[in-house]
Amino acid sequence: MSLFHIVIYGSLLIFIVAILARAARIMRMPLHLRWELQPVPHERPGASTFERVDWWTHSRDRSRFGELSIMIPEILLLKGVWEHNRGLWFASWTLHFGLYLLIGAMVVILLHAVLLVAGVLADAFVPVVLAAVTRPLAIAGGALGTVGAIAMLIRRITEPGMRRYATAGHFVNLAHLGAIYVTALLWALLDGGFVAETATLYAGVLTAAPLPSLPLIGYLNVAIVLLFFIYLPFTHMTHFFTKYFTYHMVRWEDTPNTAGGRLEEKIRRNVSQPVSWAAAHVGANGKKTWLDLVADTGEVKRETEEA
C-alpha cells in the first residue's frame, strides 16, 4: 500500500466519520417543541390536519409523494431560490448542478471500477457505456461548476447584502469548489486517458492495488478533492445533508403527542431534567426540574408580591 493509498483512505475516513458524528450529534438532540411551518407536504394537499373538527379522531394522512414533490424540484432546480431570490438563482444552480454532475461522474467511474475488479471485460456493453458517459459528465459538471463558482464569487462581491455577511470561509469555499471544477474540467478535456485512469484509480482504491500514474492535472484534482473531503464536514456546506433535518425534523415534524404514543418517553425525559436559568421568575436552582417549575407559579407569585 502506497502513501497515496493512505492519504486517500485517511481523507475518506475523516469525511465519513465527521459526517456521521455531525449527523449523530443532531439526531441525539432532545425532542423539541413543535415548530412546523406550512406547507407541510405530507398532509393532504391543501388541507391541514387542524382543519377538521375532532381532528384527533381521524387517521393522519401522510403522503410521501407530497414530500417528494417539494424535495425533488428543490434539490434539482433550487426552486426556493428561483421563487424568492431570482437574482441569485443562476449562480447558485450552476454551482450546485455542476457538483451533481461531477458526483454523477464519480458514481459512474465507481461502477466502472467495480466491473473491472469483478473481471468484466472492458469491451463489454456496460463498461463501454459507462466509459462513454464519464467524460461528458465530467466536462459538463466541471464547466457548469466553473461558471457557477465564478458567478457566485461575483455575486458575493457585488451584491451588498451578500458582501456584508460574507466571511473569509465563504471565499475559501468558493475558491476550493472552483479549483475542483476547473481541474476536473481540464483533466477530462485535455487528457485522452482520463476515463481509463480514473477507473483504474478507483479500482486501485477499492482493492488496495497499485494506483496508476496520473498527469499533473489529475494529481492536482485528486489532491483538491481529498482536501475538500476533509474540510467540508466542518463547514456550513454540510447543509447538503443537514437540510434533511431542517425539513424532516423541524419544518415538517408534526407528530402529535398522544397518550401512550411514541413521543411520551422522550417528553418524560425532557421535562425531568433540572433547569438552571437565572432569572428570578423562573425559580430554577439547578435541581428543580422543568416539570417542578411549570407545575405551579410560586416564584411568579413571590416576584409579584415583591414588586
Add this chain to the structure above:
Amino acid sequence: MPGANGKQQPRSVRDIGRRSERLAHVAVEELMPLPAPYDVSEDFPGIAPLKDETRARYGASATLDDTLAAGIPQPATEEDERKIVEAFLSGLRKLFSRENNWTFLQPLVLSMEHCARCQTCAADCPVFEASGRNELYRPTFRAEVLRRLYFRHVKPGGAWYNTFHSSGLELTYDLVARLFELAYRCTLCRRCAQSCPIGVDNGLITHDLRKLFSQELGWAPKELHNKGTVQQLTLGSSTGMNKLVVKDNIEFIDEDMSERLGWEVKTPWDVQGADMLVIENAGEFLAWPENHGCTAAILNGAGLSWTMSSEIAGYDGVNYGLFYDDVQLARVATRHFRIAKQLGVKKIVMGECGHEHKALGVIADRVGLDLVPRESLLTLVRDIVYSGAINVDPSRNDFPVTLHDPCNIVRNMGIVQPQRDVLRKICPQFREMTPHGIRNYCCGGGSGFAIMSPNNFEQWRNLISSRKKFAQILGAFADTELNDPEQKKYVCAPCSNCKGAIRDMLDFYGAKEKSGIYYGGLVELVVNAMAGAAEPILDWEMM
C-alpha cells in the same frame, strides 16, 4: 451610522457593539411607498424622537433606531455593565445546552450552523421591505449577531477556525443592550423561514434571543411579562380582570347580544362534563365584546354543549410566553390543560386568537403529558355554518370583505380553508388579499407588538411593521372607491392581536375616514348574517 445612499443604517454587523449615538434611523421618505390617498408623506410624520430623559435613562438600549420598545436602564457603572455582559454570556451558553433549552435546541443549532448567508430570506420580510430595506431590519442581521457570538463563545472548534467561518464580533455592553431591543423589531411571522432553501429560521433565532434575555437576565417588555403572563397566572387574565369582573362583563355582553338578536344568548360557566371548554382571548371582552357575544350566539344556536371556566387563566387564552419565555409559556398552557381535565371536557376550543392557536394548539403539545385535545373555533364555525344548524342570509353582508390571515393560524398551523369557506357562503363580495393563505403578510402586531406601545413604539409599528399589511388591505379594495368613506369595506381578522394592530393602523392612516375601511372578526360576520336577528350586529357608526 451613515451607510450607503445616505441612509442611517449599520455598515456591518460589528457596528452593533460600537458605541454611537444611534445605529439606524428610518426617514419617512425612505419607507415603502403606499398608494393614493396615502402617498403623501407630509400626512404621516416620522417617528417622534425619544425624549431626552428617556435617552438618558435607557442609555445604550435607546441608541438602536430612535425607538424604544422595551429598553433597559443604563447601568450606573462599568462594573455593572461587565456583570450584565457576563450574565448574557452565561445565558448564551445555557441557550445551547440540552437541559436548559431542550425545547428548541435542535432547530436552533441547525439554524446557527448552516446559514449560507445567501439573503434569500430578505425580500420576504415585511419589516425589511417596508423600512426601505434598512440594514438593521434585514432578517439576517440580528441572526448574524447571535451566530457570531455562538461561534466565538459557545461552539467548540477553536477561536481562529470559528472566526474564519463566522467572522468576529466583540461582546460589549452596548451590543447586549441593543440586541435586546433589536429582538423586538421582528414580528416572528416566519415568512423568511418559509423562503429559506436550507431551512434556516430567523424567526426562531429571534424567539430564542428573547428567551435568553427573559430566562437568564429577567429582561422582557412589561406588557408581555409583568402585565402579561405574570398577571394571567396570578390574577387570572392579562387584562387584569379577575373572575368576578370577567363574569360580570360576560353577563353584560350576553344581555346586550340577546337584546340585539331578539333571542337569549347565555354563556355557561364551569359546567362539569360539558363537551367543550371554550377559551377566548380575554382582551376581546373589553375591546371587542361583540366577538364573544357572537361566539356564544353561534354555539348556543348550534345547540352545542360548552362551557367557560372562571378559574385563574381559564377564561383567558392568551399565552404571551410564546413570544419570549418557554417557562411562562408552559406554565400558562399547563394551567389550561389542568382546568380542562378538572372540568372533564372532551376538548378545548380556541377562540379567535392566533397566538392562542399556536401556543396551545401546537407548541404546548410537548410541554407535558396527559393533555386535552384542542381545536380551532374557525373549523367548528365552518361546520356549524355548513350544517344548517343556524340560518344565514348572505345579503345581510353585501359589502366588500377581505380576509386577513393570522400568521399563527395559517402559516404555522395550516388552517386556511375553514374561514374562507365561511366567508364564501356568507359574504357575496368576499375578495382575497395578495398574497394570502400560508404566504400572507403579518399584520405588524405579531409577537406581542399589538399590545406594546411604550414611548414611540406604536409609531414604529404603524409606519414600518404594519405598513405592508396596510398596503395589502388597500390592494384588496383597489376595485372599490378608496376615496369614498361612505362605501363600507370590512377587513375580517379572526385574531385579537391582529385586530389590535389593524385597528391602530386604520386609525393611524385615517383609513376609516378616508376610505371607509372597518375591521372585525369572523363570528361577527356570521351572526350579522343570521336570519331573524332584530338588528344587525355590525354597527358602522360604533365601529
